[in-house]
Amino acid sequence: MNRLAELIRALPAADVQLIQKDLEEGNLSRVLRERLSELEMPQKVCPVCNAPVGDDAPFVLYFGEIVRKKARFDAMDCLRFFLNDLEAEKGKRSGERRVRSG
Secondary structure: OHHHHHHHHHOOHHHHHHHHHHHHHOHHHHHHHHHHHHHHOOOOEOOOOOOEOOOOOOEEEEEOOOOOEEEEEOOHHHHHHHHHHHHHHHHHHHHHHHHHHO
């Protein structure tokens, strides 16, 4: 509460009065609930273009050998880009192993 108190003390009188009004009308608690729910729910986004995707994303890929991961894509071109990047990364790693062991 100390941090909140410091913030309120730094506000001009007009802003403090607006906050008081919102508090009395219940708006403040609603805003806090909405913000907390936003923070609790991780936003699902396409890993390539960062477009929001939901559970009904048109393309879903499960990958990983030890730890299974799930990626949702909003379009086929994003899925292709991701797979090409994954393949290039895998090729780089196997090339490094050959150099180290050879």
